[in-house]
Amino acid sequence: MDIKRRMELAEGFTPAEQQLAGTVLALGGRLHGLTIKELARAAHVSIPSVHRFCKKLGLEGFKELKVEVARAEEQQRHSGDVDINFPFNAGESADAVLTSMAQVYETTLADTREVLDGVELDRAAGLLERAASIDIFTQSHNLYPAHMFCDRLLSIGRTATCFESIESQTRVALAADPTHVALVISYSGLGPNLATILPILQERGVPTVFVGTRRGGQLNPGLNVYLHVSDKESLQNRITQFASHIAVQYVLDSLFCCLFAQDYGASFEFLERALPATALPALRGTELSPSEYASVMLNRLR
Template sequence: MNLIQRVEEAAVLYGGGTRKNIGEFILKEKSHLYRYSIQEIADATYTSKAALVRFAKELGFSGWRAFLKAFVEEQKYQESHYTDIDPNFPFTAQSSRQDIINQICSLQVESVLDTADLLDHAPLDEAVDLLKRSRRIGLFGISPNSLLGELFARKMLSIGRVVDIPVQGTFGLLASALQKTDCAIVISYSGNSGVKETGAILPILQGAGVPIIAITSAGENLLRSAARYTFSISSRERLYSKISTFATENSILYILNVLFSCYFARDYEANLDRKLHTSQLLEQERRTTIPALLEQKKDLEHG
């Protein structure tokens, strides 16, 4: 996860009053945090300099100064590489329809371009090799990631490759059924939750030697450390405080589309022939089904 997401996670999930106050102040003043002295932040959050140092150390830094340096650098990078559209709140109550159209368009284009910049050719080729040779492919993600996974599974099915997606509550069953000759695609934005099903299956997959392809946010997390190959989501969104996952969903879908396309391209002619043949069969079935349904409707109307 990015540092700002780790701050939010620390404040929301693991924080009491002190952590919450510090985390909320950092999130509110993120672009101007460098202007405050440690004493001014302690006063504003009704805490102490020692509490700020502890907060920084809990995030893996030696102290507040080291945390502040890393945080400011991250914010400068974000502000210099992207427009001023807030991915968490890309529109307001006062936004016109045209404003919303333009903001969402720009946000999604930025998300795809950012994701493309993060894609590394070598791991991509190796991940496709893994998908090709795997006996079975399992895809794990909680909603809405599972819905994006279903689009990927449908595309793969159109060229004869089955991707298993468990319903919530059965993640462990599928994970336990996979072997080292299979592979798992695990989608998790934070990549750190051991209590959610996507995190709980990691020990099962690792214990069975199942290679993992991870789709997760940038920065170190549990999923990334467990995966053989990792693809980074464009991760400027906060974990919780946002209208929706506009940029994240677009980024995940783009990664899955790239994986499918690279897989398809390995046997382009054979896959294209199969895809066209399947489409023709489905179209023929549709043509025979619709007249039958119309006839059935007519019988019911005159029955």
């Protein structure tokens, strides 16, 4: 993880260190021309605070900070990073758009993989595996990957809910208990449903998994598991939610796979039992028996 990313994440930073991180990130390459005294003045902190900040980042001192920031700036210039929020320009060809969107996917997936903790993902899957019901709470564009995740849970015999209206979500939360698990999806942590639903879930003792940016998680403390996604997308200054959609989809797909893997036998058995009953109507008239049909379809899934 490069120095700029560590400053962006601001893990365990004090308010003064957060102020320093923001100042250094804003300065970028201009940091090289500043003295430690000038940086401290620009960030409105003391010189000892700058020394502690460098130590927090695992650096020997201010000189090494300048070297690492310069290195990160150089890498960014040569990486051809795509603008996550505006990945194409007016009149660009299809080939150019295809290249840019591939970069959006690659950058977002790599960044999400970097901030997503595998131990936490396993913990979340364990909570889901033991749950009597998995209740999904989200809004806006996140409803699309949420509904797909809900359908996948149903496909392996899990009881799951995913409602669009805040009223319905509120009723689900009120009916939940500690045997349920809540999956809350909010990139920013500012979803309009959270202020109503999270207090109810906590009062009802419902284990809760949060999927969103690290900052979004910090805005909603006290939950059981946090699954972080890439936070490079602006909340408003963008064409649309390309990166956040990709990041959330990646996390939910990974969570489903971990859940399936934790109880592979039962999940596979339910798929096998369900396939003949859920086959497309045009395929139900085949000469294969239900078990033979299931075997063929499952072999395709392997």
